[in-house]
Amino acid sequence: MTAVPAPAPASLGALFRICSTTGLKINAQAEGLIKANAVAATVSLLIGGITAVLVLLTRWQVVHLLPADWFYRILTVHGMSMLIFFILFFEMAVLYFASAVLLNSRVATPRLAWASFWLMVAGAVLVEWMMWTGRADVLFTSYVPLRAHPLYYLGVILFAVGALIVTGIFFGTLVVAKRERTYQGSVPLVTYGAATAAIIAVITLGHGAAIYIPTFLWSLGLMNVDPQVYRMVWWGLGHASQQINVAAMVSIWYLLGALTIGAVVLNEKISRTAFVLYVLFISMAAAHHLLVDPGLSPAWKVWNTSYAMYLAVLASMVHGFTVPAGMEAGQRLRGYTKGLFEWLRKAPWGDPGFSALVFSVIIFGFLGGITGVTFGTEQINIIAHNTLRIPGHFHATVVGGTALAFMGITYYVIPLIFRKKVAFWGLAKIQPYLFAGGMTIFSIFMTFAGTFGVPRRHWDATFAQAPFSVQYNPAVDLMVGLMAIGGLLAAVGGGIYILCTVWSVFFGESIASLSSAEIRALPAGVPAGMLRPPAPVADAKDHGTLSRGTLVLVAVFLIAFIAYYFVNWKLLSVVWKVG
Amino acid sequence: MHTGMESPRGVWWKPAHKAEKMWVLIAFAWCMVLFAMMPLWHLKGAQNPSGIRYRVDPSAYARRTNEFIRQYKVGEDGGFAVVEPPPGADVYLLGRMWAWEPVLKLHKGVAYTLHLSSLDVNHGFNLSPVNLNFQVVPGYDYGLRIVPTEAGDFRIVCNEFCGIQHHVMVGRIIVVDDSAGAAPTGGAQ
Numbered sequence: 228m229t230a231v232p233a234p235a236p237a238s239l240g241a242l243f244r245i246c247s248t249t250g251l252k253i254n255a256q257a258e259g260l261i262k263a264n265a266v267a268a269t270v271s272l273l274i275g276g277i278t279a280v281l282v283l284l285t286r287w288q289v290v291h292l293l294p295a296d297w298f299y300r301i302l303t304v305h306g307m308s309m310l311i312f313f314i315l316f317f318e319m320a321v322l323y324f325a326s327a328v329l330l331n332s333r334v335a336t337p338r339l340a341w342a343s344f345w346l347m348v349a350g351a352v353l354v355e356w357m358m359w360t361g362r363a364d365v366l367f368t369s370y371v372p373l374r375a376h377p378l379y380y381l382g383v384i385l386f387a388v389g390a391l392i393v394t395g396i397f398f399g400t401l402v403v404a405k406r407e408r409t410y411q412g413s414v415p416l417v418t419y420g421a422a423t424a425a426i427i428a429v430i431t432l433g434h435g436a437a438i439y440i441p442t443f444l445w446s447l448g449l450m451n452v453d454p455q456v457y458r459m460v461w462w463g464l465g466h467a468s469q470q471i472n473v474a475a476m477v478s479i480w481y482l483l484g485a486l487t488i489g490a491v492v493l494n495e496k497i498s499r500t501a502f503v504l505y506v507l508f509i510s511m512a513a514a515h516h517l518l519v520d521p522g523l524s525p526a527w528k529v530w531n532t533s534y535a536m537y538l539a540v541l542a543s544m545v546h547g548f549t550v551p552a553g554m555e556a557g558q559r560l561r562g563y564t565k566g567l568f569e570w571l572r573k574a575p576w577g578d579p580g581f582s583a584l585v586f587s588v589i590i591f592g593f594l595g596g597i598t599g600v601t602f603g604t605e606q607i608n609i610i611a612h613n614t615l616r617i618p619g620h621f622h623a624t625v626v627g628g629t630a631l632a633f634m635g636i637t638y639y640v641i642p643l644i645f646r647k648k649v650a651f652w653g654l655a656k657i658q659p660y661l662f663a664g665g666m667t668i669f670s671i672f673m674t675f676a677g678t679f680g681v682p683r684r685h686w687d688a689t690f691a692q693a694p695f696s697v698q699y700n701p702a703v704d705l706m707v708g709l710m711a712i713g714g715l716l717a718a719v720g721g722g723i724y725i726l727c728t729v730w731s732v733f734f735g736e737s738i739a740s741l742s743s744a745e746i747r748a749l750p751a752g753v754p755a756g757m758l759r760p761p762a763p764v765a766d767a768k769d770h771g772t773l774s775r776g777t778l779v780l781v782a783v784f785l786i787a788f789i790a791y792y793f794v795n796w797k798l799l800s801v802v803w804k805v806g
Numbered sequence: 807m808h809t810g811m812e813s814p815r816g817v818w819w820k821p822a823h824k825a826e827k828m829w830v831l832i833a834f835a836w837c838m839v840l841f842a843m844m845p846l847w848h849l850k851g852a853q854n855p856s857g858i859r860y861r862v863d864p865s866a867y868a869r870r871t872n873e874f875i876r877q878y879k880v881g882e883d884g885g886f887a888v889v890e891p892p893p894g895a896d897v898y899l900l901g902r903m904w905a906w907e908p909v910l911k912l913h914k915g916v917a918y919t920l921h922l923s924s925l926d927v928n929h930g931f932n933l934s935p936v937n938l939n940f941q942v943v944p945g946y947d948y949g950l951r952i953v954p955t956e957a958g959d960f961r962i963v964c965n966e967f968c969g970i971q972h973h974v975m976v977g978r979i980i981v982v983d984d985s986a987g988a989a990p991t992g993g994a995q
């Protein structure tokens with residue numbers, strides 16, 4: 228390494244109040260809100276994780292743990308606690324971080340911010356209560372006319388209203404920061420990305436209101452809701468909200484790249500335009516869930532699933548290049564110039580923020596992205612809809628991608644916001660490996676099992692009590708077994724994450740008292756990127772050389788994509804004729 | 807150069823370098839291929855989820871199914887009517903909590919219009935082991951023109967959660983090959 232490492236700051240107390248390299252000023256209001264939302268997210272993750280294991284051990288027919296009623300109940304809890312509560316509470320924290328912290332600003336309306344936090348908590352508690360007491364056995368999609376208790380829908384509404392207010396506060400904070408000149412020029416890319424996530428959240432929550440309020444009234448017997456219209460508007464919420472997750476996740480990729488190895492932004496125009504594409508095309512994505520539905524025309528399906536999607540896909544493919552290319556360029560400019568991959572080989576693999584970032588990009592792109600685009604093709608959906616291929620796909624996107632990125636950033640949030648060392652540092656270092664490895668195995672074999680037609684959301688795929696016997700390809704048993712092993716491995720990874728974070732926050736060692744000598748020695752429990760921030764670098768003329776390795780990686784990605792996509796057309800072409 | 811957590815200095819609307827431009831163009835071209843494949847398959851492919859789609863009152867659909875069963879019934883199987891419609895016929899399959907009715911007997915290589923609808927909640931039509939999947943929504947008739955391309959004893963597995971007995975909701979389709987002569991037997995319990 229030829230670049231000089233940045234000098235370590237005199238004391239970490241000072242670093243974390245005003246970070247010397249980035250000038251981050253941690254504002255007390257934002258700090259409290261971030262902490263509260265992070266705690267709520269972790270509690271949700273714990274509930275979601277325990278239920279994940281229960282569901283997994285039931286689907287694994289060798290164990291077949293739960294009885295049927297509890298399987299569907301616990302599956303409802305898993306979906307809601309993970310996809311809605313964990314993810315959204317975490318995203319609220321991200322919004323406060325990307326506005327108040329990154330822009331050195333105060334929070335626009337702290338009182339309202341706290342009120343909306345408690346509103347979200349109240350909504351989540353109400354929903355959990357209804358689910359656990361068996362009054363909402365409808366799975367997280369609650370397709371009408373399956374009926375839950377009215378308080379279930381009310382809980383979802385309260386939670387969504389709270390989240391909507393937080394997005395408003397986020398925009399308010401951007402205005403405050405601009406007016407009070409807390410930063411110069413444009414907002415940083417990370418904040419920009421978070422802003423697109425917030426805009427998408429507003430659109431999404433609009434759909435949410437449009438469906439949950441009528442459904443709430445329907446559950447009270449006050450109006451009718453058409454099942455097909457429900458599916459369409461519900462997925463306007465359900466899929467669009469996945470785009471919030473993607474935008475938030477990509478913002479965190481840029482953030483983690485910057486924090487861990489000083490990744491640079493190669494071209495602001497390209498990265499920002501890609502974020503705008505997410506906003507423009509996202510409401511159409513509901514179509515992915517309706518491709519084999521009776522209520523919609525082929526033209527509507529093709530237009531919505533494709534036009535929308537492929538420009539949004541383009542955006543993801545662009546980020547999939549610019550994120551690693553920015554990392555590579557940052558490393559090369561700091562002297563890791565040998566060959567194609569020295570920049571990657573000599574990266575800080577022991578920093579859980581870094582390893583989580585890399586695995587998140589790979590799992591999201593290679594597993595989640597490729598399967599998602601393929602299954603979202605109008606006709607190919609015929610051989611994917613409602614099979615295990617679908618949860619196989621989205622555990623790669625929202626779990627291996629989004630949740631893992633969230634985990635990675637947590638290792639920086641603990642010292643930065645909570646001012647604590649990360650407890651059990653040795654475990655924390657291997658946590659992303661376990662979680663990513665487990666999720667990879669889990670989602671690959673889940674997807675393969677789905678290829679044979681094994682249904683999702685199903686208590687007994689041996690059909691012991693059915694009027695006609697069903698025999699799957701014998702390979703299915705093996706695949707489900709491997710899926711279970713992968714899932715358990717990931718669950719251990721998730722458990723370690725919870726252990727490390729909870730322990731650090733409540734019983735962790737404070738870092739304020741670390742002396743500069745101790746800091747120079749890189750103590751365990753604080754990611755190196757935080758202690759020895761990457762030195763700033765000047766631009767280089769030739770970006771082709773700067774991103775050589777990444778070009779090879781994206782070429783491999785494109786080949787895998789093309790292969791999987793056309794293999795699926797081939798699989799489709801041999802099934803019964805239907806039209 | 808700056809990172810993603812710092813404000814860019816000055817004007818950031820700058821031309822992209824060659825490597826970035828090249829990837830954006832390649833990705834865009836691939837997206838257009840993805841787009842083109844769907845209309846193309848409508849023209850050239852034999853598997854499309856188009857169908858004839860209209861609203862139908864669930865009780866009217868149930869009457870139609872019963873009429874269809876009465877007309878073409880050829881036997882019984884595990885308490886379900888077995889129905890063998892003539893080539894080209896409109897075939898009615900009804901999903902309800904928690905069964906598919908009736909059992910169908912079809913002929914290989916013959917075209918039918920398979921109607922799917924539900925009496926109560928959403929169900930999922932999964933033809934096993936072929937792996938063909940369609941959503942079955944109450945109040946909507948999905949009329950799919952199908953041609954069974956292989957003979958055999960097939961199952962219809964419900965793959966949309968439809969209540970506590972969702973996992974017993976299995977139906978049956980038998981496809982016989984006229985050219986081969988004998989119809990396959992067995993499979994049912």
Ligand code: HEM
Binds near residue numbers: 314682718
């Ligand atoms: C160790 C981690 C996890 C494991 C082992 C796991 C396992 C499972 C299993 C076995 C299913 C049931 C599939 C089916 O029968 O259809 C499932 C469904 C699901 N999971 Fe996970 N999961 C994990 C983490 C997550 C996370 C972090 C999220 C969201 C952020 C998530 C979101 C979902 C959703 C939305 C469903 C679908 C529920 C439904 O079909 O109603 N999971 N998961």
Ligand SMILES: [Cu+2]
Binds near residue numbers: 903930965968972975
């Ligand atoms: Cu059903």
Ligand SMILES: [Cu+2]
Binds near residue numbers: 929964965967
């Ligand atoms: Cu069902």
